[in-house]
Amino acid sequence: MGFATTAIHAGQEPDEATGSVTVPIYQTSTYAQETLGKHKGFEYARTQNPTRLALERNLAALEGAKFGYAFASGMAAIDATLRLVKAGEHVIVSDNTYGGTFRLFSRILSNYNIEFDFVDTSDITKVEAAIRTNTRMVFVETPTNPVMIVTDLQAVSDVAHRAGARVVCDNTFMSPYLQRPLDFGVDIVVHSTTKYLNGHSDGVGGIVVLNDEEDAEWLAFVQNSVGAILSPFDSWLVLRGTKTLALRMEQHDRSGRAVAAFLEEHPKVQKIYYPGSLSHRQHDLAKRQQKGFGGMVAFDVGSLENARIVFESVKLCTLAESLGGVETLISHPATMTHASVLPETRARLGITEGLVRISVGIEDTDDIIADLDQALEKIK
Numbered sequence: 001m002g003f004a005t006t007a008i009h010a011g012q013e014p015d016e017a018t019g020s021v022t023v024p025i026y027q028t029s030t031y032a033q034e035t036l037g038k039h040k041g042f043e044y045a046r047t048q049n050p051t052r053l054a055l056e057r058n059l060a061a062l063e064g065a066k067f068g069y070a071f072a073s074g075m076a077a078i079d080a081t082l083r084l085v086k087a088g089e090h091v092i093v094s095d096n097t098y099g100g101t102f103r104l105f106s107r108i109l110s111n112y113n114i115e116f117d118f119v120d121t122s123d124i125t126k127v128e129a130a131i132r133t134n135t136r137m138v139f140v141e142t143p144t145n146p147v148m149i150v151t152d153l154q155a156v157s158d159v160a161h162r163a164g165a166r167v168v169c170d171n172t173f174m175s176p177y178l179q180r181p182l183d184f185g186v187d188i189v190v191h192s193t194t195k196y197l198n199g200h201s202d203g204v205g206g207i208v209v210l211n212d213e214e215d216a217e218w219l220a221f222v223q224n225s226v227g228a229i230l231s232p233f234d235s236w237l238v239l240r241g242t243k244t245l246a247l248r249m250e251q252h253d254r255s256g257r258a259v260a261a262f263l264e265e266h267p268k269v270q271k272i273y274y275p276g277s278l279s280h281r282q283h284d285l286a287k288r289q290q291k292g293f294g295g296m297v298a299f300d301v302g303s304l305e306n307a308r309i310v311f312e313s314v315k316l317c318t319l320a321e322s323l324g325g326v327e328t329l330i331s332h333p334a335t336m337t338h339a340s341v342l343p344e345t346r347a348r349l350g351i352t353e354g355l356v357r358i359s360v361g362i363e364d365t366d367d368i369i370a371d372l373d374q375a376l377e378k379i380k
């Protein structure tokens with residue numbers, strides 16, 4: 001079955017009791033049992049919930065995985081995934097991950113005798129060089145936020161597997177519609193469902209999907225033991241979101257390309273970051289492992305002053321953190337999402353004070369471009 005069909009039907013049968021076409025929100029904490037040890041597969045709502053189960057099956061199917069576990073946020077999903085690693089083991093991480101991931105690894109999990117090496121995973125020789133005898137996980141994000149560096153998923157998987165390490169990919173920026181990491185040898189995919197999967201900027205959540213049975217059993221155990229589960233209502237919202245994922249991603253991708261092409265030609269823009277652009281140094285790799293390039297575009301207007309003019313002049317684009325919703329959001333990585341990154345790291349990655357990031361929404365493309373155009377015109 002095709003992606004759009006799977007998105008609408010996987011994990012979701014009409015409700016047996018009523019015929020309800022959408023999966024009901026099972027807002028309950030517990031389930032009646034017939035007699036001792038006899039129940040319908042649901043005992044307590046931290047352990048199992050039918051709405052959450054439908055979402056877990058739906059998202060697993062979209063990524064081409066057997067198992068899925070939904071969490072209260074993307075960070076809770078990433079934290080649960082790291083519970084596959086034990087004290088004394090070593091993890092290699094993309095050096096330009098989401099700030100919250102960097103914070104979780106470097107400030108919290110490193111206190112439990114797990115060692116993290118942050119390396120440029122877009123350079124496979126650096127990944128190889130960082131491998132140690134106790135390396136058990138390679139955690140990558142591709143493309144990265146906000147300068148859109150791409151990691152070769154097949155190459156990283158080959159190197160990691162030779163060393164007996166699992167590969168985890170944070171696929172939040174692409175969604176399974178544009179990139180399916182498991183097809184390139186990746187073992188585990190995580191998402192902040194807050195972004196494209198939910199897609200309507202009205203819920204926070206996370207998911208982990210994978211094929212390995214033993215790791216899946218451990219993740220189910222962690223999900224139930226720690227309890228950072230996604231609520232029935234939030235699960236329902238994400239199920240609502242994935243029904244239109246294919247359509248939305250098509251439009252994010254179409255407008256993302258158009259906005260990037262417009263910015264690339266604009267005299268007030270010094271540089272753009274978009275893997276769909278022929279000027280992106282990894283355009284060919286992105287084309288090979290992605291079905292499209294999506295709606296995330298970053299561009300440099302040269303100075304904080306110029307960036308401020310853009311933020312104060314846009315009318316349609318909303319200044320806000322987050323991404324992946326139907327509305328176009330614009331943000332300033334240096335002072336917002338990447339404020340906690342060391343200044344020298346920011347400089348090396350190209351996260352300057354003049355860098356502006358847009359999450360291109362699904363409004364009419366011409367309206368988005370016209371808004372950016374009038375804002376850029378205000379720069380002297």
Ligand SMILES: *Cc1c(COP(=O)(O)O)cnc(C)c1O
Pocket residue numbers: 073074075076098100101141145170172173191192193194195204205206
């Ligand atoms: C937002 C985000 C996260 C964290 O997800 P939350 O739902 O905010 O906890 C992780 N990774 C990436 C790439 C993100 O964009």
